[in-house]
Amino acid sequence: MRVRLTINGEARQLEVDPRQSLLDVLRETLDLTGTKKGCNQGACGACTILLDGKRVLSCLTLAVMHEGARVTTIEGLAKGEELHPLQAAFIEHDGFQCGYCTPGQIMSGVGCIAEGHACSAQEIRHRRSDRRRGGKERTMIPSGLAAKSRR
Numbered sequence: 001m002r003v004r005l006t007i008n009g010e011a012r013q014l015e016v017d018p019r020q021s022l023l024d025v026l027r028e029t030l031d032l033t034g035t036k037k038g039c040n041q042g043a044c045g046a047c048t049i050l051l052d053g054k055r056v057l058s059c060l061t062l063a064v065m066h067e068g069a070r071v072t073t074i075e076g077l078a079k080g081e082e083l084h085p086l087q088a089a090f091i092e093h094d095g096f097q098c099g100y101c102t103p104g105q106i107m108s109g110v111g112c113i114a115e116g117h118a119c120s121a122q123e124i125r126h127r128r129s130d131r132r133r134g135g136k137e138r139t140m141i142p143s144g145l146a147a148k149s150r151r
Helices: 022-029 085-092 102-114 121-127 134-150
Strands: 002-007 010-015 048-051 054-057 070-072
Touching: 022 048, 048 102, 054 102, 085 102
Parallel strands: 002 070
Antiparallel strands: 002 010, 048 054, 048 070
């Protein structure tokens, strides 16, 4: 099945299996491997992307459902060599741990800020996509607040 998507600012026409998740299209068809496959059940947040500016767990949505949509992955955040403010804040606050889920955390944070949901540490704590990974809290909250102030 053919689907048109704008991926990180680039218009694409793709032939996809109608059962293929957006995550699998990004990783396997387009070789955009920054978006991670963690639990593949929508619980961990490693696959978070922005779909038309809103946070979406790409493992839980079929690519064919989003004809004409704008998709932003971690690869599409930086403007050339200039990191997105949240990427820079993650570096500044040492927010990586093992790094596997970091792209999803950053994408969730970018969406959270864009949606106006990063006004306080409590709100960031409540809205982040991976409430199961407690170790991120000490860096995600200061990173989110720092990035919001840089906007």
